[in-house]
Amino acid sequence: MSDSARHARPELLDTPLDVKELVRFTLHDPFVQQLATSSANEFFAPEPEGRLTVRRGAEGCWDLLPEDWRTYFDGIAQPDRRDEALRLLSEGTQPILVYPPSSSPPPRQTRSPAAQVRRERTADERLAKINLKNALQAGKSPKKDHEAHLSRALACPPLDLHVLAVDWSASQKSGAEKIDEIRSNAALAPVKGSLTHEVNSLDADGVLDVLSHWPPADAPPSTPPALLVALHACGDLTPDALKAFIRSEADKERRSGAKAIFVGCCYNLQTPSLYPLSQHIRSLPLPKSSTMTRAHLRLTPQSPPTWHFSPASTAAWRTSTLKLAYRARYEAELEAGGHGARGERRVGRIPDCTSWAEYRRRAHKKAEGGLAEAQVPALRVGGEDDDEDAAWATMLFQLRVFWTLRSWLGPPLESLCVLDRFAFLCEGLCEEWTGDHRASPTRRRIELVNLFDQATGNVSTRLLDERLSVTDLHASRALPRSDDLATGRTPQLQGIAQFIAPEAPVQGTQLSPNEYFKRKIALITGITGQDGSYLTELLLEKGYEVHGIIRRSSSFNTGRIEHLYKDVHERPKMVLHYGDLTDTTNLVGIISSVQPTEIYNLAAQSHVKVSFDMAEYTGDVDGLGTLRLLDAIRTCGLTNHIRFYQASTSELYGKVVETPQSETTPFYPRSPYGVAKLYGFWIVKNYRESYDMHASNGILFNHESPRRGRTFVTRKISRAVAEIHLGQQDCLYLGNLDAKRDWGHARDYVEGMWRMLQQETPDDYVLATGETHPVREFVEKAFAIVGTTITWEGERDTIHEVGKCSQTGKVLVRVDERYFRPAEVDLLHGTPAKAEKALGWKRKVTFDELVKEMVEADIEGAKRADHD
Numbered sequence: 001m002s003d004s005a006r007h008a009r010p011e012l013l014d015t016p017l018d019v020k021e022l023v024r025f026t027l028h029d030p031f032v033q034q035l036a037t038s039s040a041n042e043f044f045a046p047e048p049e050g051r052l053t054v055r056r057g058a059e060g061c062w063d064l065l066p067e068d069w070r071t072y073f074d075g076i077a078q079p080d081r082r083d084e085a086l087r088l089l090s091e092g093t094q095p096i097l098v099y100p101p102s103s104s105p106p107p108r109q110t111r112s113p114a115a116q117v118r119r120e121r122t123a124d125e126r127l128a129k130i131n132l133k134n135a136l137q138a139g140k141s142p143k144k145d146h147e148a149h150l151s152r153a154l155a156c157p158p159l160d161l162h163v164l165a166v167d168w169s170a171s172q173k174s175g176a177e178k179i180d181e182i183r184s185n186a187a188l189a190p191v192k193g194s195l196t197h198e199v200n201s202l203d204a205d206g207v208l209d210v211l212s213h214w215p216p217a218d219a220p221p222s223t224p225p226a227l228l229v230a231l232h233a234c235g236d237l238t239p240d241a242l243k244a245f246i247r248s249e250a251d252k253e254r255r256s257g258a259k260a261i262f263v264g265c266c267y268n269l270q271t272p273s274l275y276p277l278s279q280h281i282r283s284l285p286l287p288k289s290s291t292m293t294r295a296h297l298r299l300t301p302q303s304p305p306t307w308h309f310s311p312a313s314t315a316a317w318r319t320s321t322l323k324l325a326y327r328a329r330y331e332a333e334l335e336a337g338g339h340g341a342r343g344e345r346r347v348g349r350i351p352d353c354t355s356w357a358e359y360r361r362r363a364h365k366k367a368e369g370g371l372a373e374a375q376v377p378a379l380r381v382g383g384e385d386d387d388e389d390a391a392w393a394t395m396l397f398q399l400r401v402f403w404t405l406r407s408w409l410g411p412p413l414e415s416l417c418v419l420d421r422f423a424f425l426c427e428g429l430c431e432e433w434t435g436d437h438r439a440s441p442t443r444r445r446i447e448l449v450n451l452f453d454q455a456t457g458n459v460s461t462r463l464l465d466e467r468l469s470v471t472d473l474h475a476s477r478a479l480p481r482s483d484d485l486a487t488g489r490t491p492q493l494q495g496i497a498q499f500i501a502p503e504a505p506v507q508g509t510q511l512s513p514n515e516y517f518k519r520k521i522a523l524i525t526g527i528t529g530q531d532g533s534y535l536t537e538l539l540l541e542k543g544y545e546v547h548g549i550i551r552r553s554s555s556f557n558t559g560r561i562e563h564l565y566k567d568v569h570e571r572p573k574m575v576l577h578y579g580d581l582t583d584t585t586n587l588v589g590i591i592s593s594v595q596p597t598e599i600y601n602l603a604a605q606s607h608v609k610v611s612f613d614m615a616e617y618t619g620d621v622d623g624l625g626t627l628r629l630l631d632a633i634r635t636c637g638l639t640n641h642i643r644f645y646q647a648s649t650s651e652l653y654g655k656v657v658e659t660p661q662s663e664t665t666p667f668y669p670r671s672p673y674g675v676a677k678l679y680g681f682w683i684v685k686n687y688r689e690s691y692d693m694h695a696s697n698g699i700l701f702n703h704e705s706p707r708r709g710r711t712f713v714t715r716k717i718s719r720a721v722a723e724i725h726l727g728q729q730d731c732l733y734l735g736n737l738d739a740k741r742d743w744g745h746a747r748d749y750v751e752g753m754w755r756m757l758q759q760e761t762p763d764d765y766v767l768a769t770g771e772t773h774p775v776r777e778f779v780e781k782a783f784a785i786v787g788t789t790i791t792w793e794g795e796r797d798t799i800h801e802v803g804k805c806s807q808t809g810k811v812l813v814r815v816d817e818r819y820f821r822p823a824e825v826d827l828l829h830g831t832p833a834k835a836e837k838a839l840g841w842k843r844k845v846t847f848d849e850l851v852k853e854m855v856e857a858d859i860e861g862a863k864r865a866d867h868d
């Protein structure tokens with residue numbers, strides 16, 4: 001390699017990741033190395049008296065962990081606490097674990113680099129991503145929505161590129177052709193002649209060979225620039241093939257503008273000898289020379305942070321760890337039966353086993369030459385006096401803890417692998433530049449692009465969303481696009497689109513607002529809340545694809561929408577994205593990738609009393625957050641395409657100046673919450689008027705349901721009534737009993753939101769019932785549902801007033817001044833006349849029905865002791 005090329009290298013891995021730290025952690029840290037080389041297959045051991053236990057001592061995997069960790073995990077016995085502990089552990093937020101002195105936790109950035117990376121990406125780079133996906137609907141697998149066959153996708157409309165796909169074996173080629181056959185009638189089949197499929201050795205010579213007769217002589221002269229796609233180009237193939245690609249450029253005319261895409265592989269299939277580390281990594285000042293072992297490579301696809309992303313992914317993870325446990329258990333039985341030394345991998349994959357008995361039966365058959373039942377002793381789980389099921393559950397939990405810790409290596413290792421491959425590639429090309437082709441004025445840009453779904457893609461690939469660019473690129477060309485492909489999405493392909501047309505990013509969309517709107521894709525901020533969950537149900541019923549933004553939290557916060565969640569891999573009807581109204585770049589990223597037709601801004605710090613304690617935060621989220629969202633729409637070039645709903649509120653009326661309140665009633669907010677929402681209201685109106693956006697304010701009066709948060713007064717009352725009725729609570733403590741509210745049912749109100757966005761023109765509407773009731777009436781009606789009559793005694797409007805059970809004389813309601821607000825909204829009473837007339841909206845559930853539904857639901861909830 002020339003000096004100048006070598007010189008260029010320090011810039012090579014200019015990433016937010018500390019590569020040195022990454023290498024130290026993944027390849028040197030003694031504790032981590034021990035974990036990497038340990039094997040779950042040996043987790044269990046046979047005891048002489050025919051028992052199965054967790055293998056102990058120096059050779060036991062479990063014993064690798066520091067004692068205080070083991071003690072901690074062994075102290076967790078309840079199943080739900082175990083599940084929670086595993087989830088926290090998989091996310092890297094398990095608080096008690098202090099890493100042993102020999103080690104340190106995985107480099108932070110590999111756990112959640114996304115935020116950091118996002119901040120560092122320039123706005124231009126962001127823009128370059130926008131709206132490319134609509135051009136890339138092609139190539140979907142006929143069976144699975146989420147899977148795209150890349151080479152086909154590129155050869156189909158709308159890209160219509162001429163693609164050369166090279167496989168190393170004829171069977172791979174025929175497999176791919178079978179899929180083409182299945183697809184031949186589909187609208188998205190590759191255009192005839194646009195795909196050349198060749199079989200050749202996947203090295204520099206093989207690539208040179210195929211390139212020498214490609215594009216085929218009969219390709220029409222107007223064929224777009226050719227594209228070489230190398231999937232799973234592992235080891236040193238990538239630089240070799242690239243070199244060949246450059247050399248083959250001799251025939252410039254035919255290949256002008258040609259590009260190559262190399263897609264990395266699942267490194268766990270590699271052997272270390274095919275995986276020489278890049279010079280860049282090897283030259284880092286580290287304790288001793290580092291190498292990648294097979295154990296390391298096998299761990300690369302493991303990504304604990306995604307295991308508990310959704311109920312479906314948790315379930316999949318449980319199944320796969322159960323299979324691990326069965327295999328380890330069977331290994332121990334084989335060992336007890338004298339069938340070879342321990343640790344020899346004798347049982348291969350046995351898919352889809354639902355019980356240990358079934359696994360065992362099938363494993364007997366699968367063992368080499370077959371084994372009879374009598375040849376494999378059945379080991380008893382736990383001691384004589386132990387409950388076998390409970391003992392197995394404990395051992396399984398231990399294995400899962402061990403596996404999670406071990407898998408923590410996956411994201412850092414994969415980050416390292418990908419960065420290292422990138423360095424390796426650049427080095428290979430630098431060498432190339434020192435040869436004849438150095439004289440060529442053509443310079444090459446090499447980029448790492450993210451080909452993975454942001455929602456589920458693992459950590460390291462998110463990191464690579466930060467494109468690493470080495471030098472400038474020639475030849476750019478706007479993507480051809482096709483409007484009829486606008487409805488589906490294959491996010492995996494975005495990065496490639498960008499690579500093909502990096503200098504001609506198209507903002508926004510080329511669809512007309514009407515065509516765009518027909519796609520029915522909603523994005524909801526605050527999807528996990530009461531309104532978010534009802535709205536999601538409504539929109540899914542109406543055939544929408546629903547995307548929601550959820551805040552990252554260390555505890556589950558998706559309870560209200562869990563019943564709606566379908567595995568994103570199966571059918572992405574509802575997709576969740578981590579995000580926050582305080583992070584503009586994040587909002588731009590989500591909007592640009594989702595390309596929603598409607599946005600419902602329901603996220604807020606919505607508690608009026610809390611807003612007095614967290615005034616600045618409330619202003620930031622409820623006020624500026626709205627502005628950020630509106631600006632993100634503009635940044636994405638979708639100002640005239642997205643319809644926007646803002647959750648405004650009757651709290652704007654505050655100290656009311658007229659009753660009933662309507663759209664024309666002046667505002668007088670009485671809390672930091674109300675003031676922040678006032679900003680939100682006006683900025684929506686301002687953007688509507690300034691930029692002609694379809695943005696509407698729904699001025700919603702209080703709306704409740706069994707899904708209401710427990711700190712809001714109606715739910716607080718209904719739950720307390722339920723618990724008092726069941727003898728689980730003695731007394732309900734409230735604040736101002738005389739505040740009056742206009743209470744409706746949330747399910748009715750979300751329908752009003754949707755109706756607002758179906759109007760041709762945006763506007764502001766009040767949604768209300770037209771009735772008002774004091775808090776004390778809610779209390780009385782709620783108690784009446786369980787047959788209790790409340791009599792009020794003591795001085796009204798003071799903390800001395802109490803509500804007694806008329807039948808028993810027991811005090812069931814007291815006033816606690818802690819619940820008074822520094823400034824109160826005494827009366828809210830709206831008129832929905834405008835919405836009824838213009839939207840055809842009418843509330844369905846009456847006040848009495850609402851109270852009844854809430855109390856009854858809470859009686860059931862209290863019986864189950866649920867925490868919602």
Ligand SMILES: Nc1nc2c(ncn2[C@@H]2O[C@H](COP(=O)(O)OP(=O)(O)O[C@H]3O[C@H](CO)[C@@H](O)[C@H](O)[C@@H]3O)[C@@H](O)[C@H]2O)c(=O)[nH]1
Pocket residue numbers: 606607608609648649650651700701702703711712713714716733734735736737739740741775819820821824825828
């Ligand atoms: N939360 C609460 N409120 C109490 C209590 N005792 C009396 N109240 C009174 O009950 C009334 C209703 O309080 P909340 O249920 O907390 O709702 P809110 O302040 O009216 O605000 C809700 O409705 C708004 C729409 O008008 C929403 O904008 C807001 O986000 C929230 O959902 C208030 O006057 C409050 O002082 C109590 O123990 N807890």
